[in-house]
Amino acid sequence: MAKPPLLSVQDLVVEFPTRRGTLTAVDRVSFDLAEGEILGVVGESGAGKSLTGSAIIGLLEPPGRIAEGSVHLEGQRIDNLSGEAMRHIRGDKIGMIFQDPLTSLNPLLTIGQQLTETIRTHRPISQSKARARALDLLNEVGIPAPERRIDHYPHQLSGGMRQRIVISLALAAEPRLVIADEPTTALDVSIQAQITSLLKRLCREHGTAVILITHDMGVIAETAERVAVMYAGRVVEIGPVRDVVKAARHPYTKGLMGAIPKVGDSLDRLTQIRGSMPRLTNIPTGCAFNPRCSEVFDRCRAAPRPELVTAGTTRAACWLYAQEREETANG
Amino acid sequence: MLAFILRRLGQAAIVMMAVALLAFVMFRFVGDPVNQMVGIETSMEEREQLRERLGLNDPPVEQFFRFVWNAIHFDFGISYQFKAPVSELLASRLPATLELSIISAILALVIGVPMGVYAGLRREAWLSRIFLTVSLLGIALPTFLIGILLIYVFSVLLGWLPSFGRGQTVDLGFWTTGLLTLSGIKSLILPAITLALFQLTLIMRLVRAEMMEVLRTDFIKFAKARGLAPRAVNFGHALKNALVPVITITGLQLGSVIAFAIITETVFQWPGMGLLFLQAVQNVDIPIMSAYLLLIAFLFVLINLGVDLLYFAVDPRLRIGRAGGH
């Protein structure tokens, strides 16, 4: 038997009880992640990608909760751990990076205080050793003159610098997995690429796996090895980045790919997906994408929703492929 | 930093001048000062002489500057009802009010902040709900009613504590204190609780709201995502940030304790400045009213400056500019 994957998410369901009934924000999401692998998770806002990340690290905001499914890390089940046990996994085994570096750091503590505090939470070392380690980390994330910067407050640094600090904090205890939730969205375009490549380099050097959550297919195409496309709380397509980019199967993914400009493309217009994603209160019956789909047919409008099936080199949740398979099975 | 302090000093000066103008207008134009100072039998000539001697015939601007000049030297004129210098009257009443106010302020802070922190952290706990309910009573019930209730229970029914006055005081020469005798301390208990209760509930609710606000921020989420212990997240990160705005508002609130003391002093017949002021309002003793107004404004400005400096010490964003590191 092969070694278990680093992370295994099985049929994860995240629900929010509201006054107008329970909303299913993440609906039976499953995927595996190998050691050191970079998985991109892409989708429009509201697709449930951030909530999937929060659910894995155990930081869902109440009243949100994991209603079904399981999360295993290195073969150990972690979604039902006690608060204290989960706390020791956070930071130590799983790190997280948030979208906005301007608000992710405590304005009243110096960079050094925040770093040494994090290091000493997970490693039994002295204050001076922790400070030395903090200096190494700052060096590693490319902060110039770290011995000076370590005593600065967050507001004294630029946005790009602060995101480097955030990355160093997330990696302080050398976690096996980092969940990066839109790590570059809030930054200037000129700095986005630097931060992405920094994250990619660090994780390769340390063998850290990454779940990169973004709505930017371009970032994923450059960074990730595999990609999961989410729509209305579900994974609608998952597979190697190269295959998804070159030969997307699900009509939604095709639409997303059409929205990325390509060099040398002779088309003078980018394709768009018409309409917008449904609200969670108002998900259509059948395939959630059917009102916007260009290849829709009768089957798509009837319940149930399509499941993920193998479609070429990727897996897609679309009746186009499920139909094919059923037909071959019947014939 | 120097510029900040200078700007604040400038603002304080503007506030003081505005209040001084108001006090002067009251002092000079509400009622005729001469009529208040003389008897019915005084002749018109004598009145006119007095008017001239008091400078009431000078141009108003000159009178205003003389008023300010005198006020700076603690000369607020003569009280109409007591026929004694206002500054002496106020000075004799100041220790009683300050002792009451400071003890109440300390009570409100020492009890209010921990209650607020607890209620902010454990929002669903039954104790938090009790705190909130009690705080609602503290805000909704008029101070004087609480005072009457306390008197009825602890003085009339139980007979444990005195219901009025300051008890035995000790004269230290520059200050008369009630804190050195048993009867003085016993007399202080009920008024101090009455005065503290309203501030206490305000501080508790404020701290709770700020804690809840801070606990929602990204940097708290990030601190949790790094696996920091709940104690470190709640106190090292959340409380520290929550206290920054609390300092300002609490400072302002504590300033108002001195003014709220008017009510408490009336209920308990506490011989402080508030009681003196109320008697002045009832008897239209304008010099005392305007002097009290000036004094309260001055104390407020002083407290505000202190709060600003404290704010400065706590928040590095004010202390160190962005360019600080370069």
Next chain:
Amino acid sequence: MTDIAPSNAPQGAPSGTKGWWARFKDSDVYYSFRRSWLAQVSAVVTLIFLIMAVFAPILAPFNPYDLAQISLMDSLIPPVWVEGGETRFLLGTDDQGRDILSTIMYGARISIFVGLASVIFAGTLGVSLGLLSGYLGGAIDAFIMRLADIQLTFPAILIALLIDGIASALIGGSESAMVSYVVLTLSIGLASWVQFARTVRGSTLVEKNKEYVQAARIIGRHPLAIMIRHVLPNVMGPVLVIATINLALAIILEATLSFLGVGVPVTEPSLGTLIRVGNDFLFSGEWWITFFPGLALAVLALAVNLLGDWLRDALNPRLR
């Protein structure tokens, strides 16, 4: 980011087909009212007090202002359930033989009317100054806001006391009950306009730069008309919340001033005056003279306060 709060969405959605009652029943405010028993109880209590205030002359067993109905023979009778109590006087009588229940009803009437009037006065003044300040900007804005800052430095009670003191000095001793209540109302109103002004000014500044206001200005509508038509409706929610909370504060302030005995006649006592008068009898054992007016004041202030608290939360879904 992640859209999980669609419950706010229907708010303010224009729908011409439904009546206002149907829309109200569908609104978040109504929903939160249905769910909060505290809000319902407070609303009922407030309503009872309002009815009592308006219909006191009909509902009260006696008219405490009518000397013909008062007899000193009936003075200091305890409540009906205490030994020596009489069924005529449910809550007992005071030292002049007035029925406590009746004086409470008439007193609440004065307290509520003074409270309402001063809130309306403070609201009108504050909203107007806030609109002016926000729309005109410049020196007028700076002046009004500076004034607000300075006034905020002092607690309302001190300001009301000062104004009341000055006013009685100017008017002199010969004042009727009506005049002193008008003075009281103005003092309380002048002491509490700032919060209205600040809120309205803030919203005005935001609205002023919106495109539809710019557009309305380009087609030549009068700026004041724009402000009243477009800005005012947008700030009515917060103004309503401030007004409700201020009503509780005004009632407490009125009671406090009356308790302190500043410029209110004993002939037509409000709740605060009743408590002050009754306070003297606390030591001689006639607790009911001050207790029942005190209880009435506490319940009234608490109910209005809770109502304001609830309204603020209901109109501010973010804080929920």
